[in-house]
Amino acid sequence: MAVLKKFFSKGNRMRLTKLPSGAFALDRDGHVIVSTLPGSFPEAQMREIGQRVLEFFRGAQTAQVPMQELNVYYPSLKLTARNLRGGAIIFLAPQSLPKN
Amino acid sequence: MAFKTVRRRIVKNMGSDANIARAKIMLVDDDQDFLEVYWEILKGIPIAPEVHTASTGARALALLESEPFNLLIVDLNMPKMDGLQVIAIARRKYPRLRIVVWTAIADEQFRARAYGMGVDQYWQKPGSDDDRKHFIESIETLLQHEAQGGFRGVQSKSLVDLIQLECLSQNSTLLRISNGTLNGKIWIESGEVVDAETSDLKGEAAFRAILGWKAGNFELLPGVDGRERTIFSSYHALLLEVAQALDEAGGGVTPLTPIDPDAPTSPLMALTRFSGVQWVLSVGAAPKFNVQSWGLETPDQVSDWATESLKSFAELGDKLQAGPLQQITAMSASNHVAFADSIKGELCVGFRSTLKSDEVRESMRNILAKWLS
Numbered sequence: 001m002a003v004l005k006k007f008f009s010k011g012n013r014m015r016l017t018k019l020p021s022g023a024f025a026l027d028r029d030g031h032v033i034v035s036t037l038p039g040s041f042p043e044a045q046m047r048e049i050g051q052r053v054l055e056f057f058r059g060a061q062t063a064q065v066p067m068q069e070l071n072v073y074y075p076s077l078k079l080t081a082r083n084l085r086g087g088a089i090i091f092l093a094p095q096s097l098p099k100n
Numbered sequence: 101m102a103f104k105t106v107r108r109r110i111v112k113n114m115g116s117d118a119n120i121a122r123a124k125i126m127l128v129d130d131d132q133d134f135l136e137v138y139w140e141i142l143k144g145i146p147i148a149p150e151v152h153t154a155s156t157g158a159r160a161l162a163l164l165e166s167e168p169f170n171l172l173i174v175d176l177n178m179p180k181m182d183g184l185q186v187i188a189i190a191r192r193k194y195p196r197l198r199i200v201v202w203t204a205i206a207d208e209q210f211r212a213r214a215y216g217m218g219v220d221q222y223w224q225k226p227g228s229d230d231d232r233k234h235f236i237e238s239i240e241t242l243l244q245h246e247a248q249g250g251f252r253g254v255q256s257k258s259l260v261d262l263i264q265l266e267c268l269s270q271n272s273t274l275l276r277i278s279n280g281t282l283n284g285k286i287w288i289e290s291g292e293v294v295d296a297e298t299s300d301l302k303g304e305a306a307f308r309a310i311l312g313w314k315a316g317n318f319e320l321l322p323g324v325d326g327r328e329r330t331i332f333s334s335y336h337a338l339l340l341e342v343a344q345a346l347d348e349a350g351g352g353v354t355p356l357t358p359i360d361p362d363a364p365t366s367p368l369m370a371l372t373r374f375s376g377v378q379w380v381l382s383v384g385a386a387p388k389f390n391v392q393s394w395g396l397e398t399p400d401q402v403s404d405w406a407t408e409s410l411k412s413f414a415e416l417g418d419k420l421q422a423g424p425l426q427q428i429t430a431m432s433a434s435n436h437v438a439f440a441d442s443i444k445g446e447l448c449v450g451f452r453s454t455l456k457s458d459e460v461r462e463s464m465r466n467i468l469a470k471w472l473s
Contacts, residue, residue, distance in 0.1 A: 016182050052412045059405040067430040072413050075216025075423035097212045
């Protein structure tokens with residue numbers, strides 16, 4: 001039983017979600033057109049990221065400083081987006097710790 | 101000219117046993133076997149901490165709420181609420197709590213995310229007796245640092261005072277200073293300043309640059325024997341020279357008057373001296389949200405956009421558990437912008453379009469450091 005317990009212990013069950021790595025494109029209405037992100041990454045979350053990016057580009061337009069490219073830096077993720085005539089292509093790249 | 105530090109020079113045998121015994125550990129893992137084994141092991145370490153266990157993140161947070169703890173040891177892979185969620189909440193609610201991750205996951209990404217969220221240590225679950233020994237030793241050291249409070253406090257001193265103290269005491273020490281993203285080191289050997297270094301300067305030039313910083317954090321680390329000497333002037337001469345230079349530059353006094361964007365010497369205008377900067381806008385921290393700008397035609401619209409964007413992407417970072425938002429940069433054919441949030445408020449800077457993306461990011465880090473200092 002101990003052996004079976006070892007096999008089926010939590011070491012074999014991954015519950016954490018990894019940060020997504022890949023790209024996806026959205027149209028101007030926020031619909032995802034194409035994506036290279038893993039299928040496990042929820043589409044709702046993809047749309048939410050897209051929505052925030054589109055709002056950023058629209059805000060830039062309103063503030064009279066239109067922008068073509070956006071970079072958002074977190075300690076463990078870099079988000080890069082390009083404005084595509086109202087839509088956007090978004091790249092997500094998890095970051096690793098700098099090597100000493 | 102105030103520098104704050106966590107002083108790491110610990111004098112042995114000074115923490116009273118009573119203080120050390122009060123150290124409290126919260127151990128969180130959904131694997132009951134691990135909890136039982138490590139509850140026993142941690143209780144047995146010489147400083148005899150009080151060890152509490154929780155098998156879920158929610159239970160751990162409830163216990164943290166009910167009484168103060170010194171250290172949280174948390175697994176990452178747990179059902180319902182995972183370790184990263186626990187860390188995110190604990191870090192926000194209890195900024196002084198030490199956090200150690202112990203996990204079976206050998207994945208660089210989770211390590212980076214955990215450190216990004218501010219954990220103190222990241223351990224893979226000990227697989228051998230040696231690993232276990234190292235893990236326990238590190239926990240013990242962490243708790244000792246917590247307990248020996250008399251020699252690990254926060255001070256506010258000028259750098260000149262500090263250097264004088266170290267030199268007069270004939271100490272050998274490495275003084276590490278950080279000012280935002282700028283870092284500097286000063287080596288003192290037997291009461292003499294022997295070397296200094298910043299990211300781009302060495303020797304006396306670095307020493308002068310560091311002494312010109314108005315605020316920041318310092319750490320006193322044990323001295324390194326045999327450091328090659330690049331500074332040959334006495335510390336008296338060095339400090340005198342720096343004091344004269346600061347007096348001449350008027351840098352010895354921190355202005356207490358409100359920032360006036362039109363005044364030629366305003367701190368905001370000083371930021372425009374960085375290469376490629378076209379305009380600067382700051383939004384003060386809550387509750388006033390004072391908007392000040394230099395060189396910008398539509399400050400209100402830009403400040404609304406910056407505030408919304410910083411809020412939106414900070415929320416996204418929380419949701420994705422990617423850590424706190426560091427910076428936003430945006431590019432166009434005609435100009436670039438960068439936004440960052442800080443304890444002082446939001447800072448937005450417009451750059452010329454000739455700068456590359458990496459240059460904008462680096463420049464913004466330096467500008468933010470200057471603004472905060």
